[in-house]
Amino acid sequence: MTWNGEHPIAPGAQKVDFVADTAYAVTPLAQPFVDLLGKLAKDGDAKWALGKTQSVFGKDFAVFGLTRGQNFSECDLVYVKHGLLFWGARNVDGRGFDKEANRPTNLQIPMERKP
Numbered sequence: 001m002t003w004n005g006e007h008p009i010a011p012g013a014q015k016v017d018f019v020a021d022t023a024y025a026v027t028p029l030a031q032p033f034v035d036l037l038g039k040l041a042k043d044g045d046a047k048w049a050l051g052k053t054q055s056v057f058g059k060d061f062a063v064f065g066l067t068r069g070q071n072f073s074e075c076d077l078v079y080v081k082h083g084l085l086f087w088g089a090r091n092v093d094g095r096g097f098d099k100e101a102n103r104p105t106n107l108q109i110p111m112e113r114k115p
Contacts (some may be wrong), residue, residue: 010108013079013086017066020057020072037063045082064098073104084110 007013025102028034028048035049040062046054060068074097079086088097095102 006104007077007079007103009077009105010079010081012081013077013107015103016076016078018072018076022055022057023055024057024066024072026051026054026061027044027051065098066086077104077107079107086110 002017002019004015004017007015026037028037028050034048034050034088041048042060045059048054056064056066058069060066064072066072075099077088086107089106089108090104091097091104097103
């Protein structure tokens with residue numbers, strides 16, 4: 001996670017880049033997702049199973065737009081106010097956060113920390 005300075009969305013909001021350069025794993029928690037992963041699996045992949053974690057680090061993984069040999073990265077934003085954590089909202093036209101020009105300009109509904 002790299003902090004890249006202030007984001008103009010709100011005072012205190014920060015530009016943040018996420019890079020999965022050490023590990024990236026997926027744990028499917030719904031059977032329809034397991035079924036989809038099974039259909040998209042490539043030779044050499046382990047069989048996908050409900051609740052079973054598999055590494056997708058450094059592999060082709062079309063579901064998340066991953067390409068073998070390239071690290072996943074996103075240009076996002078983070079904003080914390082009154083104990084609430086806001087991430088950037090997905091672009092309505094479907095663009096990913098794969099480059100600075102696609103960094104979000106709106107906030108998602110906040111997450112609240114439960115004691």
